[in-house]
Amino acid sequence: AEHITHDNVLRTIELTALTMKTAGYDNPKIAVAALNPHAGEGGLCGTEEVEVLAPLVKELQDKGMNVVGPISADTIFMHAFAGEYDAVITLYHDQGQIATKLKAFDTGVTVAGGLPYPVTTPEHGSAYDIAGKGIAKTKATEEAVRIAAQMAGWRGEE
Template sequence: MMKSTKPVVAITLGDPAGIGPELIAKLLDTPGVTEQANIVVVGDHWVWLEGQRVAGVNVATQAIAGLSDVRSRADSSRPAFLSVATIKPEQVQLGQASADCGASVLQVLDRCMDGAQAGEVDAICFAPLNKHAMKLGGLAHEDELHHFAEYLGVQGYFCEFNTLGDLWTSRVSSHIPLKDAARMLSQERIVSAARLIYQSLQASGHPEPRVAVAAFNPHGGDGGMCGREEIDIIAPAVRQLRDSGFPVEGPFPADTIFLKARDGLYQAIVTMYHDQGQIAIKLMGFSKGVTVQGGLPVPITTPAHGTAFDIAGQGTADVNATRNAFQIAARMGHSASQARDQATSNH
């Protein structure tokens, strides 16, 4: 019996009260999806059935007892399904954030990360979750990325990437008050963010990405008249990167750099704080954007939009961003699988 050579991608159903289950049902009903990866859906069986009902589809899956069974399957033409019992139907109210739903999401994600640490999973793609519900359910961090990093024992730099087609963005600071963004700026963090997004783009199939670095202040600081962060911190970081051989340019005023990136001059932009990049990316393609959790030992992706509680259960959710998130997970999972196999062969 020959096992599948495709990367193993674990897919979660997201918050049971949101549009996640419906989106995953639509994704796996899309022709060609199972050709890209050896897929395993992880979640409560009743939530999966409900997602299919809302989406109006019927997806054939293969039940498995554990994530260790996925890679050895002879036939990966249909998704595997790992049933976990985390929540009961009476604990879920559609469109409402709750501790029960948040705890369910955390339990499923942790199960997938356990599989990644055991070498059973090459990438994870999770359907939309709700940070408020997760905090009610026990999340001890500001967001899921910091939970992932602690759970996986990450010691180095990590950050979220937001992607739209061939354009990726990273940010030096993320889910913090805007008044604290300036003190988070440092040459080291900017260098780390640029290096990480460059290497992650390569892992996703872009061999030579060009990276731009955004300024922090209006008009790029106007030569120091409107702030000195560009002179004292950002420009030195760009010089350090270029001296190290990275194709990085900047700093560019943040209100114009996205026009150049939109026209294909750059594949990545390092932004200085959350909304500096998020507003532009979401305006250019809200229904297509993807969030990639950068700097982790396993690729983790998700659609950039949220749980859309206002349309949960209606069957109208747009699957485009979820499909894009899965495709990035599959590509990066393939790269991770190849790297692991190469390391094994060297030993």
């Protein structure tokens, strides 16, 4: 929790916006997950939402950025998977990975931002345990390649 600071979260949101724009989203809607249960319940379950996240989101909204939050982590992905957000900022690894792996283990893609070139990986990882057995599902790898190509400038032209 000590790393949930204005500057750290700001850098993450800005990097996400840049990465999404690189991937072809002109004005991505970015949702910020809350750190604490029920988004802190106004400070009853933690103060990061009141002290850091809500003021930062407001600051960015005032500058015209399409960002919302903090949104309770137990519901944020229901809205994201329904198409309400283009990206979700999570505040620790498993907060995002559990949701995405449950939703799209065989088809999902993880995108690394902030690098001079696109880096994407299938949600399921390398799957070395089934390599060479002829049973691997390829959709996530295909999507990872497509997204990397899109981020590199390809826009679907054959």
